[in-house]
Amino acid sequence: MKNGDLIIIPTDTVYGLAxxxxxxxxxEKIYQLKxxxxxxxxxxxxxxxxxxxxxxxxxxxxxxxMKNLWPGALTIVMPTTKQFFEMTGEKTIAARIPNNxxxxxx
Numbered sequence: 001m002k003n004g005d006l007i008i009i010p011t012d013t014v015y016g017l018a019x020x021x022x023x024x025x026x027x028e029k030i031y032q033l034k035x036x037x038x039x040x041x042x043x044x045x046x047x048x049x050x051x052x053x054x055x056x057x058x059x060x061x062x063x064x065x066m067k068n069l070w071p072g073a074l075t076i077v078m079p080t081t082k083q084f085f086e087m088t089g090e091k092t093i094a095a096r097i098p099n100n101x102x103x104x105x106x
Contacts, residue, residue, distance in 0.1 A: 006018065009106055011045065012071075012073035012098050012099050013073050017033065018106065021044060027042065030042060044094065044095040044096075045096060045098050046095055047105070049097070054083075054084070055084040055093060056079070056081065056084070056095055057078060057081055062078060071100075071104070072097075076095060079091065079092055
């Protein structure tokens, strides 16, 4: 993934295409391969909560849900941090911490 390559990884429910979060060219490849409309953001997988907190705003309810249901197959839509919004223009993200050691390691 360091060279802009895409990889196929197992998650909790399916195998998926993965790329580095801030690699615009790699993300473009995912949209093209999947025929996905760019108005539909790609879900973000994080390996730990501290990674997520750099890109998403959380509250007491979302943190309680995360604590009880992550790692796992639940994807949560949250507002982005100001810094992430300024970098991407995205107001919300869909994110999760998968319960798969391979996905977490990557």
